Amino acid sequence: xxxxxxxIAGGIALxxxxxxxxxxxxxxxxxxxxxxxxxxxxxxxxxxxLIPALMAVGGSGFQMGKKMRGPLIAAKQKRMPFIxxxxxxxxxxxxxxxxxKAQAGAFDTAFYTVQVIELIxxxxxxxxxxxxxxxxxxxxxxLRRSAQLEAQPKR
Numbered sequence: 001x002x003x004x005x006x007x008i009a010g011g012i013a014l015x016x017x018x019x020x021x022x023x024x025x026x027x028x029x030x031x032x033x034x035x036x037x038x039x040x041x042x043x044x045x046x047x048x049x050l051i052p053a054l055m056a057v058g059g060s061g062f063q064m065g066k067k068m069r070g071p072l073i074a075a076k077q078k079r080m081p082f083i084x085x086x087x088x089x090x091x092x093x094x095x096x097x098x099x100x101k102a103q104a105g106a107f108d109t110a111f112y113t114v115q116v117i118e119l120i121x122x123x124x125x126x127x128x129x130x131x132x133x134x135x136x137x138x139x140x141x142x143l144r145r146s147a148q149l150e151a152q153p154k155r
Contacts, residue, residue, distance in 0.1 A: 002060045007136065009056035014129045016050045020095075021122040028115070033107060040102035043095050054087070072135040079128045086125050094118035 020043050027039040058080065065073055094114050101111045 002063050005056055006060035006064060009053045009060065010129070010133060010136070013050060013053040013057055014126070014133060016046055016053065017122060017126055017129065020046060020050075021119065021126060024115070024119065024122075033105065036107070037102040037105065040095075040098045044099050047092070047095075054084075058084070068139075070139075072139050076132050076135050079132055083125055083128050083132075086121050086128075090121040091118060091125065094121070 023039050024043070027036045031039075061076070061080070065077060094117060097114055098111065098118065101107070101114075
């Protein structure tokens, strides 16, 4: 069961964070204040999907990691504290602050300063989660298999 939950929860978490990041960038670049405020207001509601997914992926990963050794699992375990700290200390407070400011229509210097910090921290987490996904696929052999299939000559 854990082997099923882990990749599904990880995929949901990564896609949720990616959707937050992309919706922020796209609304900032191409939309007006009303849509920016809507996006910033909706993102904290996405925590109801993101936080359980992160808890499931973290818990299942911890359980599976107890039985595993090797450089890939060690790399995943080293990344997780940074991912968690980034989310808890930067991303969640930033999202709540930006939601509050956007609802008040206060698109000032403080808003955009925190927005830049949030986008950088979000990109870091997307990168780290993507590396964890890549290493997980390598550990299961799924990443290697697809590369081997592409390298095989056609008959």
